[in-house]
Amino acid sequence: MQPVNLNHIVDQVVKDKGIDRAVLIEALESAVLSAANKKYRNTRELETHFNEEMGEVELFEFVTVVDEVQDSYKEIDVAEAKEIDPDVEIGDSLGMKMDAGSFSRIAAQTAKQVIIQKVREAERDGVFNEFKDRVGELLNGIVRRYERGDLIVDLGRAEALLPQREQVPRENFRQGDRVRAYVAEVKMAPKGPQIILSRTHPGVVAALFKFEVPEVSEGIVEIKAVAREPGSRAKIAVYSHDHDVDPVGACVGMRGSRVQNVVSELRGEKIDIIPWTPDIARFACSALSPAEVTRVYVDNDEQSLEVIVPDDQLSLAIGKKGQNVRLAAKLTGWKIDIKSETRAAEAEMEDAPAAEPAEPEAGAAVAPEVEPAGEE
Numbered sequence: 089m090q091p092v093n094l095n096h097i098v099d100q101v102v103k104d105k106g107i108d109r110a111v112l113i114e115a116l117e118s119a120v121l122s123a124a125n126k127k128y129r130n131t132r133e134l135e136t137h138f139n140e141e142m143g144e145v146e147l148f149e150f151v152t153v154v155d156e157v158q159d160s161y162k163e164i165d166v167a168e169a170k171e172i173d174p175d176v177e178i179g180d181s182l183g184m185k186m187d188a189g190s191f192s193r194i195a196a197q198t199a200k201q202v203i204i205q206k207v208r209e210a211e212r213d214g215v216f217n218e219f220k221d222r223v224g225e226l227l228n229g230i231v232r233r234y235e236r237g238d239l240i241v242d243l244g245r246a247e248a249l250l251p252q253r254e255q256v257p258r259e260n261f262r263q264g265d266r267v268r269a270y271v272a273e274v275k276m277a278p279k280g281p282q283i284i285l286s287r288t289h290p291g292v293v294a295a296l297f298k299f300e301v302p303e304v305s306e307g308i309v310e311i312k313a314v315a316r317e318p319g320s321r322a323k324i325a326v327y328s329h330d331h332d333v334d335p336v337g338a339c340v341g342m343r344g345s346r347v348q349n350v351v352s353e354l355r356g357e358k359i360d361i362i363p364w365t366p367d368i369a370r371f372a373c374s375a376l377s378p379a380e381v382t383r384v385y386v387d388n389d390e391q392s393l394e395v396i397v398p399d400d401q402l403s404l405a406i407g408k409k410g411q412n413v414r415l416a417a418k419l420t421g422w423k424i425d426i427k428s429e430t431r432a433a434e435a436e437m438e439d440a441p442a443a444e445p446a447e448p449e450a451g452a453a454v455a456p457e458v459e460p461a462g463e464e
Contacts, residue, residue, distance in 0.1 A: 095143035120145040216281035248283035256319040290314035312364040315418035325364040375416035379405035392423035
């Protein structure tokens with residue numbers, strides 16, 4: 089029986105599936121070698137090689153040339169070896185081609201299973217390699233189904249998971265809905281690559297502004313920090329590398345068009361846009377906007393701030409359920425303790441503060457009020 093020509097099988101799979109030819113050839117060689125080792129119970133030194141011209145896997149047995157044979161499976165007498173190759177010497181390794189017809193048929197029979205396996209592995213590797221470099225990007229997908237609260241999203245080449253913990257409260261999706269989500273993580277799991285999406289990650293806000301604001305995508309305006317309570321409110325700190333470009337104005341857009349597009353995508357989540365500065369006292373004042381700040385005490389060792397505000401600004405500075413000061417602390421990365429002027433005066437009388445106050449400059453300490461969605 090003539091050996092099966094495997095070239096057309098390999099060529100067809102390479103064409104249809106886009107899998108590396110070398111990967112398939114290696115799989116076929118492994119299939120033949122495995123079958124041969126199983127037949128000979130691993131008693132011989134065997135190697136396989138794919139003959140491109142013949143389109144078959146060739147099997148070779150390697151034996152060592154010796155004076156006296158002790159293991160007939162792995163050694164050959166020097167006299168017998170010279171009949172095969174007159175130039176061999178004792179200690180040489182001699183390769184002899186074996187009849188691989190039956191093994192080639194085995195390879196042909198297992199080719200389908202091997203190719204299917206390799207196709208799956210190659211597709212998994214391809215998906216992983218494609219999406220691992222897309223962490224931090226916003227992707228569009230279509231909702232396929234819910235699985236115990238988690239959302240399965242079709243991204244085209246792969247399905248991704250939007251876990252319940254990464255979904256914004258009060259956001260509901262139905263099968264077939266389009267969803268835009270942030271690639272938070274890509275990892276290789278036993279069943280293949282797993283793409284984890286998020287709608288709650290602070291990076292969602294940054295990525296949306298990068299999409300909406302050309303100055304951000306071009307690097308003229310940099311988003312320094314994002315603090316967010318998903319579905320409710322977010323604060324972003326922006327800085328311009330060009331003195332002629334107002335970072336806040338660029339992000340707000342003409343008549344608030346740019347920020348409104350972001351708010352719409354986040355389904356009404358309010359956004360405060362804050363100018364970033366390396367001066368932590370001024371930055372904290374801006375971060376607490378729209379509340380006015382009287383003075384700030386800075387403790388660099390503890391990275392904490394004591395902020396004094398007028399009595400009538402206290403509730404505004406703290407925000408509903410403490411949200412404003414909580415987001416400001418996240419944005420700055422410093423602990424913030426807010427006191428009213430009355431409370432601070434009482435504390436000063438009891439115990440003079442150890443740190444000197446840092447007075448914010450008039451008109452520069454408080455960020456312009458950017459509240460596209462309205463105040464709470």
